[in-house]
Amino acid sequence: MSDPTTLGIADALRLLADGEISAVELTRAHIERMEAGRALNAFITETPDLALAQAKESDTRRTRGEEGRLDGIPLGIKDLFCTEGVQTSAASAILKGFVPPYESTVTANLKAAGTVMLGKLNLDEFAMGSANVTSHFGPVENPWKRRSDKNAKLVPGGSSGGSAAAVASGLCMGATGTDTGGSIRQPASFCGIVGIKPTYGRCSRFGVVAFASSLDQPGPMARSVEDCALLLGAMAGHDSKDSTSAPMAVPDFTKALGGSVKGLKVGIPTEYRPDGLNAEVAAIWDRGVEWLKEAGAEPVSISLPATRYALPAYYIIAPAECSSNLARYDGVRFGLRVEGATLDDLYRETRAAGFGAEVRRRILIGTYVLSAGYYDAYYNKAQKVRRLIADDFARAFQNVDVILTPTAPSAAFGIGEKSDDPVTMWLNDIFTIPASLAGLPGLSLPAGLNQDGLPLGLQLIGRPFDEETVFRVAAAMEKAADFTAKPDLFAAGGA
Amino acid sequence: MTYLIEGETGEWELVIGLEVHAQVVSNAKLFSGAATRFGAEPNSQVSFIDAGFPGMLPVINRVCVEQAVRTGLGLKAKINLTSVFARKNYFYADLPQGYQISQYEQPIVGNGTLTIDLADGTSKVIGIERLHLEQDAGKSMHDQHPTRSYIDLNRSGVALMEIVSKPDLRSPEEAGAYIAKLRSILRYLGTCDGNMQEGSLRCDANVSVRPKGSDELRTRCEIKNVNSIRFVQQAIEYEARRHVEVYESGGTIDQETRLFDSSKGETRSMRSKEHAHDYRYFPDPDLLPLVLDPAMVEEIGRSLPELPDEKKDRFVHEYGLSAYDAGVLVAEQASADFFETVAKGRDSKLAANWVMGDFFGALNATGRTVEDPPVSAADLGALIDLIKDGTLSGRLAKDVFALMLETGKAPAVLVEEKGLRQVTDTSAIEAAIDQVMAANPDKVAEIKGGKDKLMGWFVGQVMKATQGKANPAMVNELLANKMKD
Numbered sequence: 001m002s003d004p005t006t007l008g009i010a011d012a013l014r015l016l017a018d019g020e021i022s023a024v025e026l027t028r029a030h031i032e033r034m035e036a037g038r039a040l041n042a043f044i045t046e047t048p049d050l051a052l053a054q055a056k057e058s059d060t061r062r063t064r065g066e067e068g069r070l071d072g073i074p075l076g077i078k079d080l081f082c083t084e085g086v087q088t089s090a091a092s093a094i095l096k097g098f099v100p101p102y103e104s105t106v107t108a109n110l111k112a113a114g115t116v117m118l119g120k121l122n123l124d125e126f127a128m129g130s131a132n133v134t135s136h137f138g139p140v141e142n143p144w145k146r147r148s149d150k151n152a153k154l155v156p157g158g159s160s161g162g163s164a165a166a167v168a169s170g171l172c173m174g175a176t177g178t179d180t181g182g183s184i185r186q187p188a189s190f191c192g193i194v195g196i197k198p199t200y201g202r203c204s205r206f207g208v209v210a211f212a213s214s215l216d217q218p219g220p221m222a223r224s225v226e227d228c229a230l231l232l233g234a235m236a237g238h239d240s241k242d243s244t245s246a247p248m249a250v251p252d253f254t255k256a257l258g259g260s261v262k263g264l265k266v267g268i269p270t271e272y273r274p275d276g277l278n279a280e281v282a283a284i285w286d287r288g289v290e291w292l293k294e295a296g297a298e299p300v301s302i303s304l305p306a307t308r309y310a311l312p313a314y315y316i317i318a319p320a321e322c323s324s325n326l327a328r329y330d331g332v333r334f335g336l337r338v339e340g341a342t343l344d345d346l347y348r349e350t351r352a353a354g355f356g357a358e359v360r361r362r363i364l365i366g367t368y369v370l371s372a373g374y375y376d377a378y379y380n381k382a383q384k385v386r387r388l389i390a391d392d393f394a395r396a397f398q399n400v401d402v403i404l405t406p407t408a409p410s411a412a413f414g415i416g417e418k419s420d421d422p423v424t425m426w427l428n429d430i431f432t433i434p435a436s437l438a439g440l441p442g443l444s445l446p447a448g449l450n451q452d453g454l455p456l457g458l459q460l461i462g463r464p465f466d467e468e469t470v471f472r473v474a475a476a477m478e479k480a481a482d483f484t485a486k487p488d489l490f491a492a493g494g495a
Numbered sequence: 496m497t498y499l500i501e502g503e504t505g506e507w508e509l510v511i512g513l514e515v516h517a518q519v520v521s522n523a524k525l526f527s528g529a530a531t532r533f534g535a536e537p538n539s540q541v542s543f544i545d546a547g548f549p550g551m552l553p554v555i556n557r558v559c560v561e562q563a564v565r566t567g568l569g570l571k572a573k574i575n576l577t578s579v580f581a582r583k584n585y586f587y588a589d590l591p592q593g594y595q596i597s598q599y600e601q602p603i604v605g606n607g608t609l610t611i612d613l614a615d616g617t618s619k620v621i622g623i624e625r626l627h628l629e630q631d632a633g634k635s636m637h638d639q640h641p642t643r644s645y646i647d648l649n650r651s652g653v654a655l656m657e658i659v660s661k662p663d664l665r666s667p668e669e670a671g672a673y674i675a676k677l678r679s680i681l682r683y684l685g686t687c688d689g690n691m692q693e694g695s696l697r698c699d700a701n702v703s704v705r706p707k708g709s710d711e712l713r714t715r716c717e718i719k720n721v722n723s724i725r726f727v728q729q730a731i732e733y734e735a736r737r738h739v740e741v742y743e744s745g746g747t748i749d750q751e752t753r754l755f756d757s758s759k760g761e762t763r764s765m766r767s768k769e770h771a772h773d774y775r776y777f778p779d780p781d782l783l784p785l786v787l788d789p790a791m792v793e794e795i796g797r798s799l800p801e802l803p804d805e806k807k808d809r810f811v812h813e814y815g816l817s818a819y820d821a822g823v824l825v826a827e828q829a830s831a832d833f834f835e836t837v838a839k840g841r842d843s844k845l846a847a848n849w850v851m852g853d854f855f856g857a858l859n860a861t862g863r864t865v866e867d868p869p870v871s872a873a874d875l876g877a878l879i880d881l882i883k884d885g886t887l888s889g890r891l892a893k894d895v896f897a898l899m900l901e902t903g904k905a906p907a908v909l910v911e912e913k914g915l916r917q918v919t920d921t922s923a924i925e926a927a928i929d930q931v932m933a934a935n936p937d938k939v940a941e942i943k944g945g946k947d948k949l950m951g952w953f954v955g956q957v958m959k960a961t962q963g964k965a966n967p968a969m970v971n972e973l974l975a976n977k978m979k980d
Contacts, residue, residue: 098549102548102550207550208550240554242552244782320777321780327593328592332588334548343587347586
């Protein structure tokens with residue numbers, strides 16, 4: 001049998017069902033990979049003992065015929081999901097050592113499906129970042145290398161950078177991510193894997209450390225469209241503990257795979273091709289259009305005119321919500337506390353010591369835009385822009401079934417690059433933010449490599465709660481793209 | 496009657512608006528399932544949501560929403576079918592989330608009215624500006640440790656209704672009557688227990704003054720968290736006089752929040768300008784707009800009890816009570832119900848006198864409540880029946896009532912046991928009169944000589960001779976006849 005860490009989830013489930021491999025064997029192989037891949041810094045907390053215990057239980061369930069639908073599949077969990085009894089840090093000093101006495105709904109759902117947790121994955125602090133360089137636990141390294149410079153350490157994207165790097169290098173079969181403005185899709189693109197941000201409300205936010213509540217959405221990251229469909233099916237579902245969770249049934253997303261895309265109309269937004277768009281990104285986008293044409297779909301040029309206001313609107317709304325959501329990290333009840341002479345001093349000292357520069361920046365921006373006298377000019381205006389963007393999409397979806405765009409404006413860049421000016425970093429999310437503001441499902445899949453050997457992703461955006469069409473088109477494109485390249489570490493794995 | 500402050504430059508009128516925070520009667524908190532019982536061990540009724548733990552999310556408690564609608568309907572107010580929860584952001588150690596979830600631009604209840612009853616028998620309609628739902632904060636205790644503060648989060652997240660009046664109140668008396676009536680309505684509705692000592696009902700008063708006859712609105716000061724009607728009245732009076740003094744000495748009033756010090760009877764500034772809060776309100780992204788089903792609102796409307804104003808009107812018309820008596824009886828639903836049980840099929844004025852007189856007196860004396868009365872309504876009714884059928888005189892009835900309090904026995908039983916039946920036998924009374932007259936011939940002579948005042952003395956002697964059981968009216972009549980002989 002081939003190296004278990006190169007398996008897809010669907011294949012692994014078949015082997016487990018046939019008794020070709022046990023959950024313990026599968027888990028042990030991944031624990032070894034996880035240890036071998038430590039240089040990537042993808043995990044903040046490894047939980048091998050817990051994983052093996054869960055794997056044993058999984059094998060027992062399977063012998064009794066009581067297995068869940070993903071029983072025995074070893075996963076990594078972004079360290080933004082609260083996990084009972086296991087440190088949940090949000091990659092922040094302020095939550096270092098915080099062990100929640102409760103479980104997030106998404107990870108509880110995955111547990112109920114029988115999955116095994118290998119550990120907690122690194123991320124940008126409080127999911128704020130696009131390169132996984134803001135983590136208190138250090139940056140994550142992308143397993144992919146430039147052909148031109150094998151020594152340069154590249155970012156995996158962010159904020160779900162640990163998830164993307166771990167999945168890409170076979171440290172886990174799949175991972176949870178969260179996406180606020182592109183935090184699943186952009187790292188998936190940078191690491192050559194598949195990731196989907198579902199429709200806002202599809203997955204519960206209960207137990208997920210909040211960044212921007214009206215935008216945050218958990219989703220899966222894996223090495224194939226099918227694996228993502230399997231994972232999302234287990235993660236999603238209405239949750240009465242999250243008032244913004246949608247009371248909708250969860251379809252079997254895998255049923256959408258392999259379906260024909262003949263006659264489907266695919267929107268190609270002109271606004272996503274600004275002057276100066278990276279030529280290789282533009283080329284891979286054109287190739288994606290061709291694949292869909294060949295499969296019988298019809299590309300349709302569409303206009304989303306409010307797109308250019310999306311980034312500024314996002315960088316008002318998200319910091320506004322974050323400034324309020326992060327007020328609870330005050331040193332009073334949990335996490336870091338730095339004593340002060342007065343209560344105000346305690347707040348100042350604790351928050352200054354506990355939050356990194358990017359988090360502080362966003363709290364300050366958010367506090368400013370919500371202040372008396374500025375609220376209308378910033379927050380209210382940004383909310384109006386948000387409505388315009390949602391209207392743009394709604395209008396477009398009257399004529400098209402899905403929208404195809406690049407995921408990110410570039411391939412992975414070097415650790416330390418784009419760090420001088422925060423706006424340069426924020427531009428990474430220029431193609432992913434509009435769907436976030438509109439609450440729409442967006443999937444990134446690897447479409448090819450650039451000339452320097454780095455993966456580039458394409459994004460599919462769907463109608464609200466129509467992840468099925470997104471998956472159907474993604475599966476067709478995945479087949480056409482035939483993306484088989486692997487990062488160096490993955491290729492070397494299991495040797 | 497207009498309440499005015501006599502200043503050196505002339506007369507000043509008060510403009511008062513009240514914000515009442517009423518704790519919603521519900522088993523669970525506004526956004527969590529934690530219990531709300533008063534007086535529990537500190538931090539024993541706290542969920543992770545109330546403590547602001549990472550990843551926790553609020554979920555609205557429908558019962559609290561229904562209670563707010565019920566209260567809104569009781570205040571004859573507009574129910575907003577769509578309302579929005581907003582975050583009020585500020586840092587404090589007993590505010591775990593770093594924000595209070597409240598309603599800001601779109602409250603659940605809009606304009607309504609409340610009629611207050613004043614001592615001179617007049618009524619006045621006071622406008623209600625709005626009612627909104629919000630979370631309570633926890634409690635900071637600064638006196639438990641020399642250098643540290645302790646925090647009790649039991650109250651954190653408990654549902655409050657903030658009920659805001661229009662600035663229609665013009666005197667401390669009106670303010671007191673407003674709180675009393677609001678409290679009465681809330682208790683009728685069962686939406687707030689109205690207990691000011693336990694903090695279930697707290698009041699902020701906005702006070703300003705203006706020269707008599709003016710219709711301007713001058714700068715107001717807000718006096719926070721006053722916990723009794725009497726203190727609210729004292730605080731308003733003090734604050735209004737302070738404003739008059741400041742204006743008359745050429746000064747200006749700054750808009751500010753003040754605290755009432757009940758031991759000194761004065762208000763003082765609470766927050767310095769450096770700490771002026773910018774609450775940065777914005778819609779809570781964790782909660783969808785609150786949308787009410789009109790059918791639910793209608794159903795609550797149909798289930799509303801008869802409220803104090805309607806009940807008072809009915810008592811005046813149905814029982815012929817004075818507006819004042821009716822007002823006293825309807826202030827508490829239990830008193831009104833007690834009265835109606837006593838009055839049913841009986842002389843309603845007599846019933847009202849007994850309930851408001853001896854019965855309320857007995858409640859005060861025994862420390863019992865109408866809900867747990869020392870004498871049941873049925874027994875009190877039976878006592879009145881014994882008066883009406885002549886078995887007991889009014890005076891004997893008071894003795895029987897005292898025995899009822901003492902023994903808990905029914906009045907008829909006591910009358911039999913103690914032989915307290917009124918004597919209406921003419922010959923028995925005449926015998927007693929004759930005996931008293933025979934023993935006091937000199938006084939009889941004086942009466943016959945025209946000294947009528949002594950008649951009272953004779954009545955007393957006869958009553959004494961009959962151990963108080965003689966029918967007083969009959970004693971008077973027979974005595975008068977005898978003296979004419």
